[in-house]
Amino acid sequence: MSAGENATSRPTVELFTDGACSGNPGPGGWAFILKHPATGKLLKHAGGEPGTTNNKMELLAVIKGLSALSRPSNVELFSDSQYVLKGLSEWIDSWKKRGWKTASKSPVKNQDLWQTLDELRAKHNLKFHWVRGHAGHPENEECDRMAVEAIESVR
Numbered sequence: 001m002s003a004g005e006n007a008t009s010r011p012t013v014e015l016f017t018d019g020a021c022s023g024n025p026g027p028g029g030w031a032f033i034l035k036h037p038a039t040g041k042l043l044k045h046a047g048g049e050p051g052t053t054n055n056k057m058e059l060l061a062v063i064k065g066l067s068a069l070s071r072p073s074n075v076e077l078f079s080d081s082q083y084v085l086k087g088l089s090e091w092i093d094s095w096k097k098r099g100w101k102t103a104s105k106s107p108v109k110n111q112d113l114w115q116t117l118d119e120l121r122a123k124h125n126l127k128f129h130w131v132r133g134h135a136g137h138p139e140n141e142e143c144d145r146m147a148v149e150a151i152e153s154v155r
Helices: 054-067 082-097 111-123 138-154
Strands: 012-021 026-036 041-052 074-079 125-130
Touching (some): 012 054, 012 138, 026 054, 026 138, 041 054, 041 138, 054 074, 054 082, 054 111, 082 111, 082 125
Parallel strands (some): 012 074
């Protein structure tokens, strides 16, 4: 946070994300829903790539959602991806300290996307929420539907 700014002066938003892949690798889609509870504003967006992996699509959904924010915010991030949530909340700082290597000294997969997420998380206060996929969570279900539809656009 910048000098003189605190978390209470930032808007709070809810970011719901999901990624999907038909084959892994294969054509993939990502989607996000961004809600501003105080104003009721809602932004939904999805996209796809012809040759990718599910994990890349999960990461890209978060990147696209955070990139859509026009100013530093308190972000309640909802995802069904343990890879994304644990990566951001537990693993990323250790990877950076080791020069983007895992504990077993292997290169971190999707390093470029993780580095982009690292830059974005420096701008925002993130709070992480895991939601069970395909369990009836309305926004997660909608993100899943949007991501799957995006796959069709790149086949």
